[in-house]
Structures are given as structure tokens and as C-alpha cells.
Amino acid sequence: MEHGGFGADGGYDSGGGGSSSPASPYSGPSDSDGSSSSSSNADEFWPYPIPSPSELLRQASSLSLHANTLTPVTESSAAVLDDIDRHQQRMLALLPAFSSSSSAAAARAEALSRWLAGFEVGWVLEMGGGGGGGESLPRREVGRRVRAWAQALSTMERVFRRRHRELTGAQVAALGELAAATAGAMLRLAGAVAALGSSPSKLLAALDVYVPVSEAFPVLARLFSWGPTHPVSAAAEAALAAVVDGARSCGRDLAGFVRAHYPWRMPQGGEVHPCVGFWMGYFRCMLRNRVSLFFVLGGSEDSDGEPTPTTGLGLVAELISCLEAVLEEKSMALAFPGLRQVFMLNNTFAIMRRAVRSDLKLFLPPGWAREREERMEAYIKGYMDASWKPVVSRMDGGGGGGTKSAGGAILGRRRTNRPSAFYTALENACSAQRCWKVPNPVIRGILRKTVAENVVPAYRRYLEDHPEVEVAKGRTAEELEQHLSELFEG
Incomplete structure (x- = not known):
């Protein structure tokens, strides 16, 4: 397996498969609206029931309570239980290297490497604290690693939690050392995400990293009695702050990314521009982490202290409007009579269809779809006026006519x-x-x-x-x- 940092371009794709085109969170061809791009389909649908906006805000307002709550573990299958048991057995075999009587740093390093490799995240040890260390990685490799890291961190937390009550005092102390070393290594990825250059990809990566860090590390801190000044707790707070700062910077840049991130070569047949599939899929990927989106990109309270949607949740409508404005602007390059209106009709329909048939509709203002329908009617009228x-x-x-004499008599008429x-x-x-x-x-x-x-x-x-x-x-x-x-x- 190759190791390395995330690369200078800050590329990140939350989906699978390979492509050299811009990271495309949703780019498969659509029989319904005709939008497509050169990348393979990499959209990841939100796998849980979609809450209402009020329920979402209630969830968001209670997220901070997770840090002080040890929620019960519920496994859904025997396979998951077997996997946890396997990791527990590995953990017991590695604990001697972290006992107080062991002072060999090399032994601890070897044990930590074996421990992480068992979760298929041994590559985090090759990452520098600022995201460097080794070769640059393709966008999709970064996305794969972020997903693997989040899954591994969740599993590690369950392993530490379930076995903790069954160990001797000496083993608990050794487990605390292993957990601290594990947490420090896993935080390297958070630092790598924070160090990425501002890009649409970085925002998705930051949202994917935010919740695992904000939830898992406080649980581990309580489990092992790490106070706020403990190195792991301090490092987690610093990493989380860096991820949030980086994500907010990307959020401020998103409108500019919409204008510049995708090649704006206009299709000459008036069809749906590939950027529509790219950006509408990107907005959906943002909402996949909607709770972290709320906290990372901003939230406020009303006079009663209740959370209200601001930048994070209202950003979707703003960005779609920005995309529509850019399409309108670029359509001016289509000079053939009526083609501009056909182009805008196709693209407006594609945007509206992708929005109303997905969870994006929950974050759009009332009357949003009707306004697009009226625009489409206007585009059809404009097309008829220009073309037919x-x-x-x-x-x-x-087209013919004649000329008149001073007395008004027709001197001649060119018949057509x-x-x-x-x-x-x-x-x-x-x-x-x-x-x-x-x-x-x-x-x-x-x-x-x-x-x-x-x-x-x-x-x-x-x-x-x-x-x-x-x-x-x-x-x-x-x-x-x-x-x-x-x-x-x-």
C-alpha cells in the first residue's frame, strides 16, 4: 500500500472508483435530465431516514451532549460481534508492550503499528502532523482513506469500551497507554485534512472528519479519565479547531468555486452542462453530514435560545442560485436564436429535478420549485419568440414593399x-x-x-x-x- 500526504491540490472525493476529472460526488448520466460528466458515479446517498428541519435542529442542538454520554453499543449482526471479538483478542496480545514495566519504545511502536494495521489504517503513521509525509495521493484515494479512518475509529472506540470492564488494573493502565497512542496516531489524518488547500474537496473531507473527532475523542477521554490538559484531549481540541477553521474558509470560497472549479466550455447543442451534475451532487454530499454542516458552517439562536438555520443550512439555496446565475451568464455565448433559452430550459429542469427528488428539498425556501417552473415557462416563450x-x-x-410618389401612388411593388x-x-x-x-x-x-x-x-x-x-x-x-x-x- 502506498503511503503519503493528501497532495498539493487538496483533492478529495467522497465516492469510489477512479477518475482524472474533477472530483465528482455525483456524476452518473441521468435518463431524466441528460446531465452527465466524465467521472463514474460516486454519489453516496444518506443511508438514514431524512429528518424534518426542526428535528435536524433538535439533533444539532443536542450533539454537544454526546461528549458526556456513553451510549450503549448495539451490533446488528453476528459478523459485527465476531469482528469486535477478533480485535479484542489482538488487543490483549499487544497490551504487554504498553505495560508500565515495558520501557522499550521500539516495542511500543511495533505493537501500535500492528494494532492499526489490523484496522487497515496503518498508513496514518506515515502522515506528518501537518498533512505531509510521503507522496501525494489521488483524490479518490484520499476519500477512501477518510472513510476507512472514520470506520476504524468507530470500531476502536467500541473495542476499548467493551473490553475495559473485563481487565485487571494493570491491563487497564496498559490499555490506556494503547488508547492514547492510537488516538494520537489517528489525529494525524485530521491534521492532514486541516492542512489541505482550500477547495470543494477539502470541505467534504472536513465534514467527514468533524463528527468522528467531536464524538469519539470525548468518549475516550471519559473512559480513560483524560482531563482537558491531557495531551490527547488537547491535541483533539486543536485538530478539531483546525478542521473547523479550514472548513469555514472553504465555505466562504464556495461561490467562487462554483464559478471557477469546473471547465466552462459550453455545449453547442444546448444540453445540460456537466457542472450541473457535479455541483448538485456536491451539495447533496454536503448534506450527508448535515449535523456537522450546521456546526461547522455556522448556527445561531433566536430570542428563546432555540437554534435557527443560518449559514450552514441556508447555504444550499444560495449555492444553487449561484450556479443558476453562472449558467445564465455563460449562456450568452450561445448566439443562435433560441438556443440560449433551450440551454437554460434544460439546465433549470435538471437542477430542479435533482433538488426536489432528493433531500436538498428540505433546505430550499417555500415556492422554490414553483419559481423554477415559471422560469421554464418564460424560457419556452423566449425560445418561441426568438426561433419561430x-x-x-x-x-x-x-418582406416585400413598394415606394410611393409624392402624391401617395405606388410606383412599384416587389412581389415576393x-x-x-x-x-x-x-x-x-x-x-x-x-x-x-x-x-x-x-x-x-x-x-x-x-x-x-x-x-x-x-x-x-x-x-x-x-x-x-x-x-x-x-x-x-x-x-x-x-x-x-x-x-x-x-
């Missing part, structure tokens, strides 16, 4: 072939828009129906009002409607 109003107008005025001008404009519009992409079948159907309902009846009325016009093969109203049904295939 000029086409239909060719059957009205024909209105059907010909209409057909030309129609073919130009269809030729371009057939290559545009509207991945969602519902939105695609709405657009096609809207185009047909505005173009075909106007064309049919023109033919009825001008029976002298000879309709060429393939240009009946019914055939025109079929022609329009091929739009937006990409």
Missing part, C-alpha cells in the same frame, strides 16, 4: 413568394434545431407541441386563405407537423 416568430411572420408580410420565404426560413430553423439536444422526453415533447401549435395552424390558415397557392409534395400541413416532430434529437 420570425418564421411564421414570413407568411404575413412577405411568401410560401417560398416561409419554407426557406422553416428549413433553416429545422436544420439547426434538429441537432439541438433536449434529453428529457417530457420537456422535448412540450417544446415540439408548442412549436407545432404555433406554426402549423398559421400555415394551414395561410393555405386556406390562398387557395391559389400550389402546395408542393411534402409541404402539406400534416407533413409539416411530422417534420417538426423530429426536432431536438441531438
